[in-house]
Amino acid sequence: MSLLRQFAGQTIIYGVGHILSRVLYFLVLNSYLTYRFDDSHEYGLYGLMYGYATLLIVLLSYRIDTAFFRFGSKEGSLSKAFSSAFFPLVLTTLILVGSIILFSNSISIYLGIPEYPHYFRWFAIIIGLDVLALLPFAKLRLENKAKTFMLLRIGNIALTILLLLFFLEIYHPQNQYGGWLKQIFTSLSLDVDFVFIANLISSLLLFVLLLFMVGKPSFKIDWTLWKKMVLYSAPLIIVGVANSVNQYFSPQLQQLFLDGTTYENISQAGIYTASLRLAALLVMFNTAFNYAAEPFFFKNAANKNDKEIYAKVLSLYVICAIIMVVGLVYYLDILKLILGPKFRAGLFVIPILLGAFLMLGIYYNVSIWYKLADKNIYGSIISILGVIITVAVSSFLLPQIGIVASAWASFACYTSMVLLALYFGKQHYHIKYDFTKILSLLGFSLLMIFFAFSIDMLNLNLMGSLGLKTLLFVGFLFSIFKSNKKLLLELKRS
Numbered sequence: 001m002s003l004l005r006q007f008a009g010q011t012i013i014y015g016v017g018h019i020l021s022r023v024l025y026f027l028v029l030n031s032y033l034t035y036r037f038d039d040s041h042e043y044g045l046y047g048l049m050y051g052y053a054t055l056l057i058v059l060l061s062y063r064i065d066t067a068f069f070r071f072g073s074k075e076g077s078l079s080k081a082f083s084s085a086f087f088p089l090v091l092t093t094l095i096l097v098g099s100i101i102l103f104s105n106s107i108s109i110y111l112g113i114p115e116y117p118h119y120f121r122w123f124a125i126i127i128g129l130d131v132l133a134l135l136p137f138a139k140l141r142l143e144n145k146a147k148t149f150m151l152l153r154i155g156n157i158a159l160t161i162l163l164l165l166f167f168l169e170i171y172h173p174q175n176q177y178g179g180w181l182k183q184i185f186t187s188l189s190l191d192v193d194f195v196f197i198a199n200l201i202s203s204l205l206l207f208v209l210l211l212f213m214v215g216k217p218s219f220k221i222d223w224t225l226w227k228k229m230v231l232y233s234a235p236l237i238i239v240g241v242a243n244s245v246n247q248y249f250s251p252q253l254q255q256l257f258l259d260g261t262t263y264e265n266i267s268q269a270g271i272y273t274a275s276l277r278l279a280a281l282l283v284m285f286n287t288a289f290n291y292a293a294e295p296f297f298f299k300n301a302a303n304k305n306d307k308e309i310y311a312k313v314l315s316l317y318v319i320c321a322i323i324m325v326v327g328l329v330y331y332l333d334i335l336k337l338i339l340g341p342k343f344r345a346g347l348f349v350i351p352i353l354l355g356a357f358l359m360l361g362i363y364y365n366v367s368i369w370y371k372l373a374d375k376n377i378y379g380s381i382i383s384i385l386g387v388i389i390t391v392a393v394s395s396f397l398l399p400q401i402g403i404v405a406s407a408w409a410s411f412a413c414y415t416s417m418v419l420l421a422l423y424f425g426k427q428h429y430h431i432k433y434d435f436t437k438i439l440s441l442l443g444f445s446l447l448m449i450f451f452a453f454s455i456d457m458l459n460l461n462l463m464g465s466l467g468l469k470t471l472l473f474v475g476f477l478f479s480i481f482k483s484n485k486k487l488l489l490e491l492k493r494s
Helices: 003-036 040-061 064-072 078-102 104-110 117-142 146-169 179-185 191-214 223-248 250-257 262-279 281-299 306-330 332-338 341-366 376-401 404-428 435-457 462-483 485-490
Strands: none
Touching: 003 040, 003 146, 003 191, 003 262, 003 332, 040 078, 040 117, 040 191, 040 223, 040 250, 040 262, 040 341, 064 078, 064 117, 064 223, 078 104, 078 117, 078 223, 104 117, 117 146, 117 191, 146 191, 223 376, 223 404, 250 262, 250 376, 250 404, 262 281, 262 332, 262 341, 281 306, 281 341, 306 332, 306 341, 306 435, 306 462, 306 485, 332 341, 332 462, 341 404, 341 435, 376 404, 435 462, 462 485
16 A cells, blocks of 8 residues: 555544544534624633643643653563653643642733633643543554544544533523533633533543553653653644644634623624634644644655655645635635524634645644654754744734634734745755645635625625625635546545
């Protein structure tokens, strides 16, 4: 079986697992919450807390899972690398989670939401469990147990949704059938509280199950190996922090820079976050792609034809991604029904966000070189510059044009990061990408989006608009497959 087909097979498995779990989470949970919440303020709180969680997971994990890929992928070193990384991670996680719980009141005041210190105590536990789950999940990926990985991800999301529906529809304090749980949850005043509680319970059960799945680890710690892993991952902490700010901190920046009151700004952040979640369908594909790509790239780094493979993988990514982007734009009139009517005011940011997330996926591809060449410092430099662009554009434009500024900030950030990754990569780990093909694909997708906007300006009824767009979309698919037939057929060869 060719390496390219092997990669495609793993991507499909990870893609089905990750995208299905995200579809369950965003299309079910996201849709349900936008219809359930009385206003966008609760959804704004939802976006704020998960933004902080994403950042803290990077800090608490110190990206040791990526280092585990690097050192655990060597033959015979998987078990030693896992135990050497896992037990020190348990110790540091306990210390940092305890600190967050201890100072939760001060943290909530400092971050401008003094009414919700309990959120930080809950999230400290959620974050700790998620951090400790990273290495068992990484071990499954490195052992090519993609199906097990998929089932655990889907099961975790499904359980979260079931628990949330259970709390909000059956044992909600406002319901007459509260039972004994009603006494426990009677102090919870917002529906979003139960979202966080459901997440906490499911994270705990997932972690316990993961420990059984990966088996009993050895208690032997190779401190020399651990130091190598930490030194390797140290620059990636900066990368992770920067990526968290770039991708998940729009609500925080909107809270800070929009010209309304704190309550109004958080409400606007809720409207933006709802549209962001819808555009994140493309991010789901990016993440699924990355799940397969990272261990695949490391395992095949010694292959003499590896650079040619990386170039083909980028072309395949762009083909798949532009199909998703154009499809999402063409059928936005249907997809918008996922969101409650109160949250559809921000739909106009979705095409810009899709462009931004497309560039993010390209960046995942063209930046792999610094991990393979052990030059992670370049990832830090690029990511820091990306944060500077995000904050600069947001601080300048948010007071001027509102929440759409966050979408343009993301697009400017990721486009700049792609260009920087290509510039540095050419000097240290040159890969000959097919830029003619890639640029033509991007140009074609822009033309198709222009056609979609032109159809919208005709003010046709819904059926007429969708019918015309469908004809164009089918023609688009035919052109893509015909012009890339050679590359796509390569996936079918053994």
